[in-house]
Amino acid sequence: DVKVTQSSRYLVKRTGEKVFLECVQDMDHENMFWYRQDPGLGLRLIYFSYDVKMKEKGDIPEGYSVSREKKERFSLILESASTNQTSMYLCASSRRQGRGEAFFGQGTRLTVV
Amino acid sequence: QQQVKQSPQSLIVQKGGISIINCAYENTAFDYFPWYQQFPGKGPALLIAIRPDVSEKKEGRFTISFNKSAKQFSLHIMDSQPGDSATYFCAASLSQGNLIFGKGTKLSVKP
Numbered sequence: 001d002v003k004v005t006q007s008s009r010y011l012v013k014r015t016g017e018k019v020f021l022e023c024v025q026d027m028d029h030e031n032m033f034w035y036r037q038d039p040g041l042g043l044r045l046i047y048f049s050y051d052v053k054m055k056e057k058g059d060i061p062e063g064y065s066v067s068r069e070k071k072e073r074f075s076l077i078l079e080s081a082s083t084n085q086t087s088m089y090l091c092a093s094s095r096r097q098g099r100g101e102a103f104f105g106q107g108t109r110l111t112v113v
Numbered sequence: 114q115q116q117v118k119q120s121p122q123s124l125i126v127q128k129g130g131i132s133i134i135n136c137a138y139e140n141t142a143f144d145y146f147p148w149y150q151q152f153p154g155k156g157p158a159l160l161i162a163i164r165p166d167v168s169e170k171k172e173g174r175f176t177i178s179f180n181k182s183a184k185q186f187s188l189h190i191m192d193s194q195p196g197d198s199a200t201y202f203c204a205a206s207l208s209q210g211n212l213i214f215g216k217g218t219k220l221s222v223k224p
Contacts (some may be wrong), residue, residue, distance in 0.1 A: 040122070042202060042216035043157070058219070059150070059213075090156055092212075101147070102212055106158030 023091030030096035032074035119215025136203035
């Protein structure tokens with residue numbers, strides 16, 4: 001069974017902390033994505049990566065960075081967490097070509113206090 | 114140009130009825146239009162998808178209608194069931210696979 005695994009389901013962090021959200025996929029997909037989901041705003045793309053060590057900004061990259069050192073792993077970093085980054089974070093992966101299906105992880109509910 | 118506009122924001126349908134969710138886009142470079150279904154506590158999962166060279170695609174009770182000239186597409190759920198109650202997202206993709214999502218429709222099917 002194909003899988004995208006996010007390291008935590010729930011996280012509570014303090015304002016100003018550096019936060020790491022980890023995502024691993026076992027499908028050998030080239031593309032990996034980080035989305036943020038908020039009520040009424042849908043899924044908004046933060047960053048995506050087409051290959052190892054490669055990254056592209058999405059619609060809302062401010063306050064975030066990413067790292068992709070290995071093909072199967074894509075990390076989202078909140079450099080200095082703020083309360084407005086309290087949200088559901090979703091990781092996804094897909095094949096590079098063929099505009100195929102994106103597979104999503106279960107999500108990480110992050111609360112910044 | 115990169116937006117996908119989805120309506121309605123919420124929808125209540127009686128069991129056995131037809132649920133219809135609409136989406137519109139501007140960027141004619143989009144070449145893949147999937148619909149995702151999300152249950153509470155889960156990540157979205159692909160439900161059905163269509164390419165712009167086809168006007169309709171049906172899978173079971175789920176049908177996508179696609180109008181290329183109007184830059185609109187819609188999801189129809191026939192014989193809606195309580196188990197269909199979920200949030201539905203339309204999306205559009207460019208060739209490199211980057212999905213742009215609508216804001217979602219929360220569907221409630223009443224028994």
